[in-house]
Amino acid sequence: MKIVGICASPRRNQSTSFLLQKCLEEVRSNSSTLAKGIETEIIDLAGLDIGGCIACGKCKEGVQCSQDDDFQQLISRLGDPLIKGLVLATPVYMGSMSSQAKAFLDRSVVFRRNGFLFKNIVGAVLTVGGSRNGGQELTIQAVHAAMMIHDMIIVGDGHHFGGTGWSNHPDGYEGDEEGITAARLTGRRMAEVVSLMR
Numbered sequence: 001m002k003i004v005g006i007c008a009s010p011r012r013n014q015s016t017s018f019l020l021q022k023c024l025e026e027v028r029s030n031s032s033t034l035a036k037g038i039e040t041e042i043i044d045l046a047g048l049d050i051g052g053c054i055a056c057g058k059c060k061e062g063v064q065c066s067q068d069d070d071f072q073q074l075i076s077r078l079g080d081p082l083i084k085g086l087v088l089a090t091p092v093y094m095g096s097m098s099s100q101a102k103a104f105l106d107r108s109v110v111f112r113r114n115g116f117l118f119k120n121i122v123g124a125v126l127t128v129g130g131s132r133n134g135g136q137e138l139t140i141q142a143v144h145a146a147m148m149i150h151d152m153i154i155v156g157d158g159h160h161f162g163g164t165g166w167s168n169h170p171d172g173y174e175g176d177e178e179g180i181t182a183a184r185l186t187g188r189r190m191a192e193v194v195s196l197m198r
Contacts, residue, residue: 001037001038001039001082001084001194001197001198002038002039002040002041002080002082002083002084002085003024003027003038003039003040003041003083003084003085003086003087003122003190003191003194004040004041004042004043004077004078004083004085004086004087005020005023005024005040005041005042005043005086005087005088005089006042006043006045006086006087006088006089006101006104007020007042007043007044007045007046007089008045008088008089008090008091008097008098008100008101008104009045009046009089009090009091009098009100009128010045010046010098010099010100011046012044012046012047014167014173015091015128015165015167015173016089016090016091016126016128016165017042017044017089018165018173018174019089019126019128019163019165019173019179019180019183020042020087020089020126020183021042022180022183022184022187023087023089023124023126023163023183023184023186023187023190024040024042024087024187025184025187026183026184026185026186026187026188026191027040027085027187027188027190027191028040029187029188038084038085038191038194038195039082043074043077045100045101045104046100048069048070048071048100049069049070050069050070050071050074050100050103050104050107051067051069051071051103051107052102052103052106052107053103053106053107053109054066054067059109059110059113059114060113062114063075063079063110063111063114063117064110065107065110067107071103071104071107075110078108078111079111079117083121084121084122084194084197085121085122085123085124085190085193085194086118086121086122086123086124086147086152087123087124087125087126087186087187087190088101088104088105088123088124088125088126088143089125089126089127089128089163090125090126090127090128090139090143091127091128091129091167092127092128092129092130092134092135092136092139095135095138095139096135096138096139096142097127097139097142097143101143105143105146108146108150111150112149112150116150116151118147118150118151118152119150119151119152120151120152120153120197121150121152121153122152122153122154122155122190122193122194122197123144123147123150123152123153123154123155124154124155124156124162124163124186124189124190125139125140125143125144125147125161125162125163126162126163126164126165126183126186127139127140127143127162127163127164127165128164128165128166128167128173128179129164129165129166129167130166130167130168131166131168132166132178134166136164136165137160137161137164140161140162140164141161144161153193155186155189155190155193156186156189157182157183157185157186157189158185158188158189159185160182162182162186163179163182163183163185163186164179164182165179165180165182165183166178166179
């Protein structure tokens with residue numbers, strides 16, 4: 001069983017990546033018996049060339065896409081039947097998800113059109129805003145909408161919609177204990193629900 005984290009920030013090794021790592025660390029935590037046998041993997045979209053969906057219809061003919069870009073390499077990776085959970089982490093730009101996150105979600109229609117391959121995969125979302133209340137939960141809900149279209153099973157952090165971080169925290173994003181806790185709780189909830197699917 002595997003839980004995959006998608007880091008949809010255009011910048012590597014910054015606040016969004018940090019929060020995603022904290023989430024997946026909790027999944028793997030040795031203190032959690034729930035995490036036994038669950039592997040994790042991060043797919044970093046930074047630097048990848050992934051264009052938006054052009055509605056060409058090629059994916060209606062099979063698990064394929066007409067666009068010759070870096071999404072091609074993700075199709076086989078994300079089609080792995082061992083994947084039981086997907087965490088999408090995105091910064092908040094202009095009150096919503098990054099363009100990388102949007103392109104990724106739009107292109108993921110290939111999995112929906114070929115037998116709902118993401119159906120019953122557990123989905124969670126992490127967001128990082130420039131302020132404590134900078135559109136994080138609104139962005140989570142936007143990603144949730146795409147996950148619902150895939151018929152995924154959506155989880156939050158046990159208290160809220162998901163993990164929300166603050167990139168400009170006075171102590172730096174590494175000092176955002178509230179955000180780190182929310183990310184860890186989201187990871188724990190992912191492990192709980194994925195474990196129920198054994």
